[in-house]
Amino acid sequence: MSEVDEDLALPFIRRKQKNLAYFKQYRPEIYEFFATFEPSHCELVITPGASDVDLVDNGKSVYRGLAKEYSEAEALRFLRDNPPDRPKFTLQPPWFEKQQPMRFAHRLVRESVGKSRLTPENYSGYHCGNVIPSIIFLGCGLGFHISKFVESADIIDAVIFEPDPERFALTLFTVDWEEICKRFRAKGRSISFSIASSPDEDHVTRVLGGKLSEMIPLYPYLSIYYNHLANIDLHKIAKSLERDLPVLAANWSNYDFELFPYRNAYHNLKSEFHLFDPRITEEVDVPVVVVGSGPSLDKRVEAIRKVRDRVVVISAGTGLRALLGHGVRPDYHVELDPNRLVYEMLTDVEGRFGLQDIVLLHSVSVNPLIPQMFAKSIAFFSASNYLPALFGMWNVAIPGSNATCTNAALSLSYFAGSRRIFLFGTDYGYQSQDQTHSEASVYGESPDTEYAAEVAASAKKNRRKTFPVPGVNGTEVLTQSDYYTAKQTIEHFLQDIDRAGISFSIRNCSDGAEIAGAEWLSSEGFIEQIFSTEEAKVPLGKLFESRSKEIQPLDVNGRYKLVAQEISETSSVLASYLRHGRLEGRKDLLVVTNQIRSYLNRVGEGSGRKSEIPVQMVAWGLMRGIVQQFIQTGLCHGLGQPEESMGRFLNHWRKAFEQFLAELPLHFSAATLSELDCDEDPWVTGRFTEDEPAS
Numbered sequence: 001m002s003e004v005d006e007d008l009a010l011p012f013i014r015r016k017q018k019n020l021a022y023f024k025q026y027r028p029e030i031y032e033f034f035a036t037f038e039p040s041h042c043e044l045v046i047t048p049g050a051s052d053v054d055l056v057d058n059g060k061s062v063y064r065g066l067a068k069e070y071s072e073a074e075a076l077r078f079l080r081d082n083p084p085d086r087p088k089f090t091l092q093p094p095w096f097e098k099q100q101p102m103r104f105a106h107r108l109v110r111e112s113v114g115k116s117r118l119t120p121e122n123y124s125g126y127h128c129g130n131v132i133p134s135i136i137f138l139g140c141g142l143g144f145h146i147s148k149f150v151e152s153a154d155i156i157d158a159v160i161f162e163p164d165p166e167r168f169a170l171t172l173f174t175v176d177w178e179e180i181c182k183r184f185r186a187k188g189r190s191i192s193f194s195i196a197s198s199p200d201e202d203h204v205t206r207v208l209g210g211k212l213s214e215m216i217p218l219y220p221y222l223s224i225y226y227n228h229l230a231n232i233d234l235h236k237i238a239k240s241l242e243r244d245l246p247v248l249a250a251n252w253s254n255y256d257f258e259l260f261p262y263r264n265a266y267h268n269l270k271s272e273f274h275l276f277d278p279r280i281t282e283e284v285d286v287p288v289v290v291v292g293s294g295p296s297l298d299k300r301v302e303a304i305r306k307v308r309d310r311v312v313v314i315s316a317g318t319g320l321r322a323l324l325g326h327g328v329r330p331d332y333h334v335e336l337d338p339n340r341l342v343y344e345m346l347t348d349v350e351g352r353f354g355l356q357d358i359v360l361l362h363s364v365s366v367n368p369l370i371p372q373m374f375a376k377s378i379a380f381f382s383a384s385n386y387l388p389a390l391f392g393m394w395n396v397a398i399p400g401s402n403a404t405c406t407n408a409a410l411s412l413s414y415f416a417g418s419r420r421i422f423l424f425g426t427d428y429g430y431q432s433q434d435q436t437h438s439e440a441s442v443y444g445e446s447p448d449t450e451y452a453a454e455v456a457a458s459a460k461k462n463r464r465k466t467f468p469v470p471g472v473n474g475t476e477v478l479t480q481s482d483y484y485t486a487k488q489t490i491e492h493f494l495q496d497i498d499r500a501g502i503s504f505s506i507r508n509c510s511d512g513a514e515i516a517g518a519e520w521l522s523s524e525g526f527i528e529q530i531f532s533t534e535e536a537k538v539p540l541g542k543l544f545e546s547r548s549k550e551i552q553p554l555d556v557n558g559r560y561k562l563v564a565q566e567i568s569e570t571s572s573v574l575a576s577y578l579r580h581g582r583l584e585g586r587k588d589l590l591v592v593t594n595q596i597r598s599y600l601n602r603v604g605e606g607s608g609r610k611s612e613i614p615v616q617m618v619a620w621g622l623m624r625g626i627v628q629q630f631i632q633t634g635l636c637h638g639l640g641q642p643e644e645s646m647g648r649f650l651n652h653w654r655k656a657f658e659q660f661l662a663e664l665p666l667h668f669s670a671a672t673l674s675e676l677d678c679d680e681d682p683w684v685t686g687r688f689t690e691d692e693p694a695s
Helices: 006-026 028-034 067-081 104-112 144-152 165-174 177-182 201-214 232-242 245-250 255-268 297-306 319-325 340-353 405-415 450-461 481-499 523-531 556-580 586-600 613-640 643-672
Strands: 042-046 053-057 132-138 155-162 190-195 223-227 273-276 288-291 312-316 332-335 359-363 376-382 420-424 467-470 476-479 505-508 548-551
Touching (some): 006 042, 006 165, 006 177, 028 190, 053 067, 067 144, 104 255, 104 613, 104 643, 132 144, 132 232, 155 165, 155 201, 165 190, 201 232, 201 481, 223 232, 255 556, 288 297, 288 319, 297 420, 319 340, 332 405, 340 450, 359 405, 376 405, 405 420, 476 481, 556 586, 556 613, 556 643, 586 613
Parallel strands (some): 132 155, 155 190, 273 376, 288 312, 288 420, 312 332
Antiparallel strands (some): 042 053, 273 548, 467 476
16 A cells, blocks of 8 residues: 555545454455465555546556445446346256166156256256356456445355455455445355465466356356456456366266266275375486377377387376277386276276286276286375375375376376386377377277277267367367366466476477477487486386385274265255255255355364364265266256246245155265175276176
């Protein structure tokens, strides 16, 4: 704040003190960041004799001395241009046209819309009455527009997003945040803050993207943006995140499928195993080649052959068959997916090529039949789920090892100390749907076994929806939701390493999608780089072995029983919201569903629960995705429902949701705590795509 007469500044100083006192009590994370924060390029300008104030950013006036007047007029204009009673046309509701495997949770989600009269033919948008379900304020300015808007509209959920912490710091002088937040204290209302720690575009994109994922399913179905001051940069970021909608929809966690990794881990952790420990920070002078099964591998594999004795080769997932089919045997192989299908694929590979001389690196949640196929295996905990926290091993969890096996292989290589990593066959896209993988992979055009022919034919029948993304060297390739997620995961991982200031070289030796942070490298350039340095100083067979330790059997039963108890108690809370909440109309539906959504976003002290945080994280992680799907069906079909069928639909939806919550605790225990051996366990021997085994 600029220097002004002390009497003139006193009300602003007192307002800041009041705001900090409020945040200290109710939102301590905001208080801790801003209590001593001093802006460097933004200042609040208070002019003697003027009835308004201004914000100056890097020497430039933002409001021309009329911050309050401009902002309040803008807020009223936005409300006038976006009336709450206008139907919202975003993504269409889930229609459940395609029959899926009959599994416990999905069956009840499907049943919840059994009384819906909504169809693709009569769908006319989402009708919310005079309520704004969800609004995202892009930019807080000096806060006046937010204060005016929340006092002028009936809002269920609000998000304050600010990419520059200096601007939020100045709102402490100008608006009463306690008064703003008070309007969201009623049952089923919520307001949250998402403030980037720096205005760097990549960081801002990740912070906003992370916030949007927390808002499912209000976002993307019912949320609207309020872009203060028509910020072009924020508009572009918000629009770029809309490209991720297919990814967002494809990656909601699903209780039915989440049971497989937990059941697999039950078997894998109940006997002695070797665990990879990423805490050893010593770097090793070993170039690592990570190999996926992208179509460019066919033209690139010759470069790997020429340097084979000078590099560590790690195959990832379906990259194993592709690599072996081209005559190259890897040192290590990475598996991440808990699906039984992986075991079937590896069995086919084993029959043709053999596996015993390859070291397996596997997530603790892979199908437990897989480690038995290799003479030597090393497990790892992925930081993408809560299993390591549940067993007190969060400190050895591997960040960035989710999405696909290529992501896991890259992350493992980095934490094994390699600072020279080359990516082959990590195309994350393809030029044509006629060839989506290497010819030598299980999805290739020239399958070499009857099993591979069946898999390739099935994959062709079930092509996923594609969309274009930038390719290497100015090209454009087609990608799909899972590949795009994997590409983003690599990019985020590389951003984190770069921010940490760690010297690290990763080169993209694939000819598919562009990977930000991994510069493209030709085959000739790759060979030149490998031969321009001395041979590896670390024995190739010791890269991961020297960083693993033997772990005794873990108390899986005891920990899972605590999870089951937490699931039971949480289900009771959610059921009470449904049972006691009024459900007589559209606003009631928004209030009840947001109350449930908000509760599941509060892990820890904010939840009011007394159980261990890791146990809560696991239980709520298992429940969140499927609860979001119940909320999705309720909101989409409820708000799109003809008025005359509204009551009947809501009553039926509530009963199906309550039935799920009542049966869930016993279902989890029955599925995960059975004493059956691997070979007899239907959760191990069955596929995701099959109906649920009888209990």
